[in-house]
Amino acid sequence: MGRNHGKHFGNNHHRKRPYQSTQNNTTRPARQNVIYSSLKENEIGITEYTTTTNGFTGIIKQRISDFHVHEIGFDGKLCELENFSIPQPPKNENASNESEKADLIRLITQEKFDAILAIEKADKQCNDEVLIDATSMEKTERTQIHQLIKGNFSSVNSTTFDKDDRKFIKCTKLNRKHDRRRQWVWPHEYTYFLLHKDNIDTMQAVSSLASFLGISKASAITYAGTKDKRGRTTQWACVRQREPSMIVAAAQKARHMYVGGFTFRDEPLKLGMLQGNRFRIALRQVTAADDDVIEALKTFKEKGFINYYGHQRFGNHSEVPTHxxxxxxxxxxxxxxxxxxxxxxANDVPDMHAVRQLWWKKRNAKEALELLKRHDRSGRSIEYKLLSGFVKNGPNDYVNSLESIPRNARLMYIHAYQSLIWNEMVSRRIATYGLQLCEGDLVFVDKNDADNEIIDVDVDDDDSKDDKKEEITDTESVQENTNVSRFQAMVKPLTKIDIDSNKYNIFDVVLPLPGYDITYPSNDCSQWYEERLKQDDLSSEKLKRKQKGYSLTGAYRKAFIKLVDLNWYFMNYDTETDVLIQSDVEKIRGEAEPKSMENGKQKALILTFTLPSSSYATMALREIMKCDTSVANQVQLQQATVAIEQTPVGDKSQDECNIETKQPKLDVASQ
Structure with a gap:
């Protein structure tokens, strides 16, 4: 999208703009071909399936418009952007009235009141000031005067100062340019709004909004969960005491986002305050027969899928994976x-590649940062932050330089390592024990904890403790004088009696993410964890570090997920540019909902389903399709399809002619 394409348009400002484009309209040099070297599934522990149905070919996220996500709020309501309206400020309940005016005159005299009124009516260059002797006043009286002046005069500032052992209240003309004081007239302190973003991840979107709102720390804008970059997603966001019109203005300056649905609440939005996500996904170029696809979907709906962490957790660089x-x-x-x-x-964009090469050869952070500034003027990239840290702290101060990277970004790396271990452990558990309950498997003591599904929080950091973990552990009553922590007591190992009682099924089983304050299964799985950590010269005890931001307490994650609301239909289309799913923005604009073409050349499968938070839709698709969902593999499928379509019929090999009836040879399918 170009700069004008990322704006929010509300009321009379709603101008139609192209929605499909995600590229800047300015002329740019042709980009070099990207060499995709993303991780294969077996490299991140993804090897098993829950079903044995045949897979089928289909392309995931061929277009950004093929992948839609709507957050489900803590209240169970679907987050949909329904309009572009900007709420009008309510009438200021603190507006001046005769009673307040009389109170102020009583406290400061009519003469002082009139003098302040003259400053109020004067132009902005007024340098007059009014001094009120407040030496004999109590603090409550001085506070009352400040509040009454603020309520009666919109362009007057009042401050208290000491001089010659006396206290004075000084009233001057308010400097709007530098003054941050605002009369907050909305009903509650926190502004909630729906953020609809297009081809940008949540952290990037929030960072961009914060920048245009004049907020130094992007963390001041909170959200319940992160959403994929490649797709169109709608979620709640929250910021303290920012006018809706200011947020709209920031979205207008930013790109790839729309805002709306404003509301106000007393408490801020926090990570984990959601029930899940609703997905609408188009799988393009589906070649299998309808009956085969339907059979796979019905079996999938019954058997569920393994709750693996998907590729998004590990990045697209096989040379330098986040884990x-x-x-x-x-x-x-x-x-x-x-x-x-x-x-x-290898698969860097040219600009960043040049920066990395410069730093790698010279180890000169200042020079590398100057080069990066030519391309990253916002300064929001991780590389920019780290290089800035080196410039500030010195080339050998690695600990403090890393602190220059936002906390959420640093946690991304640590979470990736834990996720790798979890993926490997769940694969080994299934390969060893299958899909049956086993003695020693872990389940939640309180099934309400399992229903919440907001438990994948695992880094010990006093600066930002996870509220949900505190809430969950506080519900557990653990006897005093015990060595078992509350978080360890959240789960219990299954006994033979538990299994025979039929109170539990495979979808109740949880596996831990490694940490020092966690309960491990009381079967062979426990030893597997320690063996795997030992390979990295670690142990559960070593996961508690002096640097608390890098200590891992652990967490629990459901091993299997079963969908209860899976729906699907087929759609015929002609070209890859055809839009198959209507977005929130297109619906608001009254654009027609996409329909299946009677004589369309290609077939797509449209899926709709809901997942709990922190579960990956691509892992659900993997179970259905039985194929590697990595970016590299999806690109190969697209390129292979294009090559076949462009090859004359007489020149096609036998394998190419049979592509519609054959399962592609993909890494994961051969394991």
């Missing part, structure tokens, strides 16, 4: 972590 950086951080090898972040890699 490798996370491992270095957990080990305390901060130099190696920094070098991994700045290490050159």
């Amino acid at each position: 490798k950086i996370g491992l270095y951080l957990v080990q305390g090898n901060f130099k190696e972590a920094c070098e991994c972040i700045l290490k050159p890699r």
